[in-house]
Amino acid sequence: MAGLHKSEISNPVLNWIDSRLPIFTMIQKEYGVFPTPRNFNYFWNFGALAMINLVIMIATGIFLAMNYTPHATMAFDSVERIMRDVNNGWLLRYVHANGASMFFIVVYIHMLRSLYYGSYKAPRELLWILGVIILLLMMATAFMGYVLPWGQMSYWGATVITNLFSAFPIVGESIVTWLWGGYSVDNATLNRFFSLHYLLPFVLVGVVFLHVAALHVTGSNNPLGIDVKTPQDTLPFHPYYTMKDSVGICVYLLVFAILVFFAPNYLGHSDNYIPANPLVTPAHIVPEWYFLPFYAILRSVPDKLGGVLLMFGSIGVLAVLPWLDTSPVRSASFRPVYRILFWVLVLACVVLGIAGGKPAEGVWVWLSRVATAYYFLHFLVILPILGKFERPLPLPESISRAVLGRDGGFGGGGGGLMPGGAVAKPMEKA
Amino acid sequence: MNFVRVVAAAALLAFAVPASANAAAEEIKFPPQNWSFSGPFGTFDRASAQRGFQVYSEVCAACHTVKQAYYRDLKGIGLEPKEIEAIAAAVTIADIGDDGQPMERPGRPSDRFRSPFPNERAARAAYNGAYPADLSVIVKARAGGADQLYSLLVGYDKPPADMKIGDGLYYNKYFTGHQIAMPAPLSDGQVEYADGTRASVEQMSRDVTTFFAYIAEPESEVRKRLGVKVVLFLLFMTGITYAVKRRVWADVH
Ligand code: HEM
Numbered sequence: 001m002a003g004l005h006k007s008e009i010s011n012p013v014l015n016w017i018d019s020r021l022p023i024f025t026m027i028q029k030e031y032g033v034f035p036t037p038r039n040f041n042y043f044w045n046f047g048a049l050a051m052i053n054l055v056i057m058i059a060t061g062i063f064l065a066m067n068y069t070p071h072a073t074m075a076f077d078s079v080e081r082i083m084r085d086v087n088n089g090w091l092l093r094y095v096h097a098n099g100a101s102m103f104f105i106v107v108y109i110h111m112l113r114s115l116y117y118g119s120y121k122a123p124r125e126l127l128w129i130l131g132v133i134i135l136l137l138m139m140a141t142a143f144m145g146y147v148l149p150w151g152q153m154s155y156w157g158a159t160v161i162t163n164l165f166s167a168f169p170i171v172g173e174s175i176v177t178w179l180w181g182g183y184s185v186d187n188a189t190l191n192r193f194f195s196l197h198y199l200l201p202f203v204l205v206g207v208v209f210l211h212v213a214a215l216h217v218t219g220s221n222n223p224l225g226i227d228v229k230t231p232q233d234t235l236p237f238h239p240y241y242t243m244k245d246s247v248g249i250c251v252y253l254l255v256f257a258i259l260v261f262f263a264p265n266y267l268g269h270s271d272n273y274i275p276a277n278p279l280v281t282p283a284h285i286v287p288e289w290y291f292l293p294f295y296a297i298l299r300s301v302p303d304k305l306g307g308v309l310l311m312f313g314s315i316g317v318l319a320v321l322p323w324l325d326t327s328p329v330r331s332a333s334f335r336p337v338y339r340i341l342f343w344v345l346v347l348a349c350v351v352l353g354i355a356g357g358k359p360a361e362g363v364w365v366w367l368s369r370v371a372t373a374y375y376f377l378h379f380l381v382i383l384p385i386l387g388k389f390e391r392p393l394p395l396p397e398s399i400s401r402a403v404l405g406r407d408g409g410f411g412g413g414g415g416g417l418m419p420g421g422a423v424a425k426p427m428e429k430a
Numbered sequence: 431m432n433f434v435r436v437v438a439a440a441a442l443l444a445f446a447v448p449a450s451a452n453a454a455a456e457e458i459k460f461p462p463q464n465w466s467f468s469g470p471f472g473t474f475d476r477a478s479a480q481r482g483f484q485v486y487s488e489v490c491a492a493c494h495t496v497k498q499a500y501y502r503d504l505k506g507i508g509l510e511p512k513e514i515e516a517i518a519a520a521v522t523i524a525d526i527g528d529d530g531q532p533m534e535r536p537g538r539p540s541d542r543f544r545s546p547f548p549n550e551r552a553a554r555a556a557y558n559g560a561y562p563a564d565l566s567v568i569v570k571a572r573a574g575g576a577d578q579l580y581s582l583l584v585g586y587d588k589p590p591a592d593m594k595i596g597d598g599l600y601y602n603k604y605f606t607g608h609q610i611a612m613p614a615p616l617s618d619g620q621v622e623y624a625d626g627t628r629a630s631v632e633q634m635s636r637d638v639t640t641f642f643a644y645i646a647e648p649e650s651e652v653r654k655r656l657g658v659k660v661v662l663f664l665l666f667m668t669g670i671t672y673a674v675k676r677r678v679w680a681d682v683h
Contacts, residue, residue, distance in 0.1 A: 038682060080498045080566065083649070090649040091656075235682060243675040250668035257664055261657025262470045265570060273571035275564075283606075 030216055035234035036241050037222035039403050043117075044220070044241075045248030046110035052249060053103045054208065058201050060096040068148065070194035072187040075150035076275040094264040095256075100142050101267045102256050104290035107135065116342055118330030119221040125322035127214040132319045134207050139291070141200040144193040146288055151272030156285045158185045158193070164298070167305040184278065224402055225331025226395055233399035284359055292356030293349050297375070299360045300368035310372065317379040324379055326387030334393040337386060341378060348374040458604055460577040463636070467643055468576075470658070473651050474644045476508035481623055482641025483507065485634045487517075488621050490565065493557070493612070495545040498566035499645050502539040506648050507641070514539050558598045560611030569639075569646040576643045578604065583635035586614035 007018035007025060018024040067086050069078035082089035111131070114120055120128035143161060147154045162179050166172040181188030219228060228234055235241070259266065267289055271282050287295050294311050301307035317324070332339040348371040355368040396402035466475035483504065486496070501518040505511070518537035521544045527533035537544065547553040554561050563571075572578045581604040589601035589608075599609040616631045623629055644650075 077498070084498060084503075090653060094653075239678050240682070243671070243678045246671045247668070247675050250664060250671050254661065254664045254668060257657065257660045261653055261660060264653075270571055270573045270575075273567045 030237075031242075032236065032238045034216070034237040035219070035228070035231065036237045037220055037228055037233060037399055038235045038240075039222050039224060039399050040220070040241065040244070041223050042244075042248060043109070043113040043223075045245055045252075046106050046113060048245045049106045049248060049252050050103065050110055051208065051212075052252075053099060053106055054201065054204060057096065057099050057103065058205075060092050060099065061198070061201065063092050064096055065198060068194075070148070070191050072150065072190055072276070075148060075190060079149045091260070094260045096145075097268065098256065098259045098264060100145065100288070101259070101290065102252070103138065104142070106252070107138065108290075111135070112346065114221075115345075116332045117221055117223055118225050118325070118327075118332070120322050121325065121330050122322065123218045124214075124221065127211060127218060128322060129319055130207055130211040130214060132315065134204060134211060135318075136315060137200055137204050137207060141197060141204065142288065142290070144197040144200070146272075147190065147193045148197060149272060150190060150276045152274040152276055152280070152282050153269045153272040153285070155185060155276035155278065156282055157287055158189065160285055161287070162189075164304075164308045164311075167308045169305070221330060222399060223331060223333065224396060224399055225329065225334065226399065229398050230400065286357055289353070289357070292354075293352035294356070296352040296356035296368040297372045299356070300365065300372045310376075314372075314375060317376065321379060321383075325383045326385075327383075327390060327392070328387070329392040329395070334395055335390055336393065337390045341382060341386070344374065345378050348372075348378070458574075458606065460574040460581040460604060462577050463580055465576055465643070466640065467650065470654055472654070474507060475640055477625065478637045478640045479507035479644050480509065480641075481625070481627060481634075482637035482639065484623070485616070485621055485638040486565075486641055489615050489634075490638065491544070492546055493553075493562040493615075495547070495553075495562075495564045496543040496566050496645060497545065497564050499543045499648075500539070501537060501541055501543070503645065503648050506651075507644055511539070557611055560598075562612065565642055565645070567646045569643045576639050579642060580635050580639045582610075583616060583638070584632055 004019040005022040005025065007015050007022060009015045009018045009024050014024055064082065067078065067082045067089065069075060079093065082093050084090075086092070114128065114131070143157075147158045162176055162185065165175045165179065168175065177183060179189070180186070181192055222228075269286065269288075286292070294314060297314050298307040298311040301310055327335060327338065329335055332342055351367055351371040352375070355364045355371065358364040360368075466472060466478065501514055501521075504514050504517065509517070515538075518539050518541060521537040521541075522534045523537045523541050523544060525533055525535050547556070550561060569576050569579055574581070582602060585602045585604035587601060587603055589595050593601065593608070595601055596609055599611055600613055601608055602610045616634050618631055619629050621629050621634065627633060647653075
């Protein structure tokens with residue numbers, strides 16, 4: 001029939017729908033038979049985990065919002081009411097609060113995976129940039145969410161971070177007043193943060209959709225970092241990766257459950273159980289753990305504006321990374337020098353994370369400076385030059401050759417799949 | 431390259447960071463105590479928590495609010511509904527009568543713990559500008575948790591000879607700055623326990639800390655019990671899912 005999609009779904013009701021709106025065909029194409037490299041390791045689970053995490057945040061958030069009161073005099077008590085009087089309210093809140101931490105753990109690992117295996121390189125640059133936008137949106141959402149319980153860290157964290165904008169010359173002060181909706185962090189600030197905290201996750205859903213759409217144009221990268229060449233290099237997404245992702249989801253939920261049920265406040269700060277008080281400044285104002293590396297970069301510069309620019313710059317360099325890294329080889333498995341520098345970068349980030357949680361004095365300031373310097377050096381100087389001088393190891397002919405030259409295991413880290421192995425095979429036989 | 435193992439280690443490290451970040455803010459060490467309620471299977475020692483409620487009502491309630499708690503919450507430390515009604519009824523609650531005029535009435539289990547002051551300003555006025563903190567979540571609101579509250583209560587001592595103590599302040603080993611506006615609230619034999627337990631300062635401190643640990647997290651026993659079930663279920667699911675995954679993948683490598 002003219003104008004109708006030719007659906008191959010056999011169930012008549014679903015077929016009727018699918019002929020008019022081919023969503024079932026689409027799901028089948030994108031998640032059923034979707035050709036996926038056969039050699040993923042478990043690091044390829046983290047995208048799916050992030051998606052599930054976002055759904056969990058929205059689901060718990062909507063129910064929290066039904067019981068939460070965004071008013072400076074009532075917010076703290078309303079959160080305690082959720083904890084005590086709302087049926088399973090403690091569960092909702094602890095899942096939401098720890099869910100934010102899980103979200104960052106998952107997304108940071110997801111990003112490290114991309115850095116290690118060169119997933120940001122052509123043709124996946126836009127996919128990667130959408131990822132950086134997702135990170136920014138997550139940070140904004142989490143920051144504003146942390147303000148909502150209106151404890152001491154909520155209040156003072158909001159004050160410190162919004163005040164950063166005052167570093168900009170001329171317009172700075174006006175921007176801060178505009179952000180606050182007044183002359184200090186107060187009820188107006190809390191109200192707008194609540195509104196935006198509710199809005200941004202749905203913007204995230206939109207950007208995540210684009211991220212996945214872009215992925216389905218280029219196809220996934222893989223631990224070898226080489227292109228898919230023949231159908232032998234791939235497996236249909238279902239049942240292979242639906243099952244593999246399910247294993248990851250179970251382990252993820254296990255870690256999540258242990259946090260929520262047995263250490264629900266471990267990642268939080270005790271001061272946030274003290275109601276916000278504009279007259280009492282906490283001894284050390286620290287953000288949530290997932291912001292500590294950025295906080296360390298901010299404080300490593302003696303000049304306020306410089307610190308702010310570097311902090312935003314640390315994410316900015318990620319956005320242009322596809323053009324900073326000049327090596328044509330994706331996977332670190334075949335880049336002997338990059339492989340080491342990758343871990344130096346991770347170390348620098350960990351050092352920044354620890355230093356960000358310490359008072360900005362003595363050795364911690366110097367450690368943050370060294371780590372900050374390395375962070376920018378890595379992206380802005382080393383990567384552009386390294387690609388020109390590094391001698392990559394020979395790449396395997398194809399994914400299927402590399403995988404079938406090796407037995408068992410689950411797709412193995414790319415590192416184990418040295419091309420030498422493929423070459424050695426015929427010699428062994430000889 | 432052992433990417434998997436190194437990332438696992440990094441993840442563990444990431445977990446250790448916030449703990450050390452909190453520790454940095456806290457120079458005073460609180461000697462760790464053995465609490466009935468700590469650990470994944472811990473429960474509140476009912477008798478101790480009930481004695482703690484007595485200490486709270488006879489001592490702390492004179493100065494501190496516990497605004498988030500209701501009398502009905504006492505069910506969680508093993509009190510019977512009749513006992514709770516009697517406890518609530520013994521308290522006078524300010525309310526508005528049917529005629530719209532302010533009035534006082536006996537408390538009900540659905541009332542919040544009575545506050546000794548109408549508001550924070552009144553409390554500060556009575557204590558030289560210091561504010562007796564609301565104790566509803568005090569155990570969660572201090573990095574040292576229950577150990578910190580216990581230490582504070584047993585931490586009153588003679589000040590070192592070279593220390594000048596300000597007006598209306600008292601020396602306490604475990605308070606930041608060592609000068610606190612709260613006079614030592616407990617002294618030996620201050621309350622008389624119905625169950626015959628000797629009311630030493632240590633005993634009362636331990637009991638009242640157990641009580642406040644309960645009040646801070648009335649859900650904690652339910653939470654941990656549910657947690658055990660959820661974790662067992664997820665372990666089971668992980669095992670099954672992994673087995674199925676192996677089966678599915680058996681033919682491709
Ligand atoms: C990207 C997803 C999200 C992230 C990362 C996030 C993060 C957070 C964080 C860190 C908090 C503070 C938790 C605490 O310490 O108490 C919070 C609180 C809150 N969030 Fe979200 N959130 C997300 C999505 C949502 C959505 C979609 C809603 C509403 C529909 C929502 C509603 C709330 C409410 C009402 C609170 C205050 C209650 C509380 O503090 O527990 N959140 N959020």
